[in-house]
Amino acid sequence: xxxxxxxxxxxxxxxxxxxxxxxxxxxxxxxxxxxxxxxxxxxxxxxxxxxxxxxxxxxxxxxxxxxxxxxxxxxxxxxxxxxxxxxxxxxxxxxxxxxxxxxxxxxxxxxxxxxxxxxxxxxxxxxxxxxxxxxxxxxxxxxxxxxxxxxxxxxxxxxxxxxxxxxxxxxxxxxxxxxxxxxxxxxxxxxxxxxxxxxxxxxxxxxxxxxxxxxxxxxxxxxxxxxxxxxxxxxxxxxxxxxxxxxxxxxxxxxxxxxxxxxxxxxxxxxxxxxxxxxxxxxxxxxxxxxxxxxxxxxxxxxxxxxxxxxxxxxxxxxxxxxxxxxxxxxxxxxxx
Amino acid sequence: xxxxxxxxxxxxxxxxxxxxxxxxxxxxxxxxxxxxxxxxxxxxxxxxxxxxxxxxxxxxxxxxxxxxxxxxxxxxxxxxxxxxxxxxxxxxxxxxxxxxxxxxxxxxxxxxxxxxxxxxxxxxxxxxxxxxxxxxxxxxxxxxxxxxxxxxxxxxxxxxxxxxxxxxxxxxxxxxxxxxxxxxxxxxxxxxxxxxxxxxxxxxxxxxxxxxxxxxxxxxxxxxxxxxxxxxxxxxxxxxxxxxxxxxxxxxxxxxxxxxxxxxxxxxxxxxxxxxxxxxxxxxxxxxxxxxxxxxxxxxxxxxxxxxxxxxxxxxxxxxxxxxxxxxx
Numbered sequence: 001x002x003x004x005x006x007x008x009x010x011x012x013x014x015x016x017x018x019x020x021x022x023x024x025x026x027x028x029x030x031x032x033x034x035x036x037x038x039x040x041x042x043x044x045x046x047x048x049x050x051x052x053x054x055x056x057x058x059x060x061x062x063x064x065x066x067x068x069x070x071x072x073x074x075x076x077x078x079x080x081x082x083x084x085x086x087x088x089x090x091x092x093x094x095x096x097x098x099x100x101x102x103x104x105x106x107x108x109x110x111x112x113x114x115x116x117x118x119x120x121x122x123x124x125x126x127x128x129x130x131x132x133x134x135x136x137x138x139x140x141x142x143x144x145x146x147x148x149x150x151x152x153x154x155x156x157x158x159x160x161x162x163x164x165x166x167x168x169x170x171x172x173x174x175x176x177x178x179x180x181x182x183x184x185x186x187x188x189x190x191x192x193x194x195x196x197x198x199x200x201x202x203x204x205x206x207x208x209x210x211x212x213x214x215x216x217x218x219x220x221x222x223x224x225x226x227x228x229x230x231x232x233x234x235x236x237x238x239x240x241x242x243x244x245x246x247x248x249x250x251x252x253x254x255x256x257x258x259x260x261x262x263x264x265x266x267x268x269x270x271x272x273x274x275x276x277x278x279x280x281x282x283x284x285x286x287x288x289x290x291x292x293x294x295x296x297x298x299x300x301x302x303x304x305x306x307x308x309x310x311x312x313x314x315x316x317x318x319x320x321x322x323x324x325x326x327x328x329x330x331x332x333x334x335x336x337x
Numbered sequence: 338x339x340x341x342x343x344x345x346x347x348x349x350x351x352x353x354x355x356x357x358x359x360x361x362x363x364x365x366x367x368x369x370x371x372x373x374x375x376x377x378x379x380x381x382x383x384x385x386x387x388x389x390x391x392x393x394x395x396x397x398x399x400x401x402x403x404x405x406x407x408x409x410x411x412x413x414x415x416x417x418x419x420x421x422x423x424x425x426x427x428x429x430x431x432x433x434x435x436x437x438x439x440x441x442x443x444x445x446x447x448x449x450x451x452x453x454x455x456x457x458x459x460x461x462x463x464x465x466x467x468x469x470x471x472x473x474x475x476x477x478x479x480x481x482x483x484x485x486x487x488x489x490x491x492x493x494x495x496x497x498x499x500x501x502x503x504x505x506x507x508x509x510x511x512x513x514x515x516x517x518x519x520x521x522x523x524x525x526x527x528x529x530x531x532x533x534x535x536x537x538x539x540x541x542x543x544x545x546x547x548x549x550x551x552x553x554x555x556x557x558x559x560x561x562x563x564x565x566x567x568x569x570x571x572x573x574x575x576x577x578x579x580x581x582x583x584x585x586x587x588x589x590x591x592x593x594x595x596x597x598x599x600x601x602x603x604x605x606x607x608x609x610x611x612x613x614x615x616x617x618x619x620x621x622x623x624x625x626x627x628x629x630x631x632x633x634x635x636x637x638x639x640x641x642x643x644x645x646x647x648x649x650x651x652x653x654x655x656x657x658x659x660x661x662x663x664x665x666x
Contacts, residue, residue, distance in 0.1 A: 203641035209591035213395075217391065217631075217636070221635055223385060
């Protein structure tokens with residue numbers, strides 16, 4: 001009588017591993033190989049972000065791809081899908097163990113990452129901070145906008161759209177960077193447009209499915225509003241849908257934030273008067289270049305900056321914002337490749 | 338004489354309440370009272386609350402939640418739940434938009450998307466009922482897979498280059514409200530009637546109340562519970578399609594944390610996490626109540642920092658009031 005092989009978890013796992021090995025062994029894996037080679041050659045740069053599922057990172061990711069081509073390195077994008085600051089801190093430690101050539105970080109919670117940034121520096125991995133900063137850490141450079149300034153630019157655009165007076169709503173969600181933009185709007189109105197009154201701050205939760213409802217209700221609560229200033233990527237479209245549904249298109253002017261592709265058509269058709277966009281591409285493209293120049297001693301600030309023990313990079317680069325209007329909106333549409 | 342009239346009135350009142358309770362279940366009556374109380378208070382506190390436009394904003398906003406709550410209630414009744422609904426909504430909205438943007442007929446795209454949602458529900462059902470995996474783990478897994486699929490398909494981009502006809506259901510009005518509102522209302526009424534009267538759905542109560550007894554009495558427990566998962570998946574896809582029509586785009590990030598909102602609303606509406614209890618009407622009233630509280634926050638310009646605390650406290654209070662009322666009854 002034949003003995004049947006015993007089917008247990010161990011044999012199943014063994015069979016699965018053998019099968020997977022056979023499948024992988026038979027396939028060319030250029031992507032993995034290239035990445036592995038780059039890692040081995042110390043030419044891998046990693047952008048560690050947070051809330052990575054939102055479309056906002058499209059420009060950063062495009063810039064990483066272009067930096068790869070320009071420098072002959074590998075530049076990857078990673079980070080928790082949600083606003084999980086603990087997971088981001090853990091991933092930073094895992095990255096340090098992997099020893100990439102450099103790390104770019106958009107911090108969810110700067111304080112939670114301060115220790116990790118210093119550990120990376122001590123392990124010889126230079127860190128560039130993107131948008132958010134931890135100035136007291138051992139990061140080598142910070143690239144990003146001034147959120148206050150972004151709010152002021154949005155405020156200026158909204159003031160122009162509503163003729164410098166009237167009641168307005170500001171849309172946001174409770175995150176420090178975004179709330180700074182709200183303060184930028186308020187500061188500008190107080191200094192330059194005292195006849196503009198901010199009657200409410202709307203929490204659109206940065207959720208594209210909830211934002212229209214948030215603005216629709218706020219418009220009912222404040223029927224004499226003439227403008228809406230959005231400070232997160234979902235506020236512009238949310239406000240545009242609400243204004244359209246309420247039949248107030250043209251009567252309530254909107255200024256959006258960022259350059260989400262599904263918001264741009266509302267600028268084209270005049271529902272949204274304009275948007276404030278960050279130069280996200282510049283942050284990532286320049287960030288990888290700066291770290292690579294640092295690693296290769298490419299900028300001769302001194303003969304050898306590592307030997308001299310100095311940081312040759314600029315401490316802080318303010319990338320500024322761009323105004324999107326009906327006239328130039330075409331240039332801001334992303335080409336999906 | 339007076340005492341007798343009063344006594345008769347009391348008896349009449351008690352009979353009325355008993356009848357109402359029998360008709361709708363005690364939780365629905367309490368919830369309706371709470372909704373009316375909040376509505377009355379808001380009418381006094383805000384001059385803009387009692388406007389048609391405000392009601393429109395509230396009821397259009399709650400359409401996706403209410404539709405998914407129908408299926409979630411059936412699942413809760415059967416002793417299960419589904420955490421993947423928000424992700425299915427997002428995937429459905431993107432798949433529909435992708436198909437339409439590639440020139441596929443809108444009706445055909447909608448059918449494909451509906452089948453996709455039902456298919457994910459079927460997968461959930463088979464994993465839970467067939468393999469015996471806990472619904473928390475199973476649907477947490479499909480939640481992640483489904484959201485990931487939406488992001489892989491779109492690379493994070495929203496899909497917005499769509500024909501005007503795409504927005505017909507979300508934007509066209511019938512009797513003063515968008516078509517999507519009437520679809521939601523029809524689904525709620527149909528769902529409530531079916532759960533009360535359709536034999537196969539009534540079996541969900543037996544399955545959720547006492548699974549072993551249901552099995553012994555010949556009810557195909559696994560198949561019945563899987564059906565509830567399929568209905569939930571299909572309804573999440575419907576919600577995603579209606580949202581896409583309203584927004585004029587497929588959005589892979591939509592519906593984040595929606596599953597917890599739906600669960601909370603269904604539980605407020607009388608469904609039990611232990612199974613065997615709940616009605617679609619109750620869940621719908623739960624959704625309306627939560628939406629009303631959110632609306633009140635906006636109408637009263639409550640600081641965004643306080644909104645979460647107030648909303649959470651009111652929700653706990655709503656369930657607590659019901660528990661106290663029932664204990665006294």
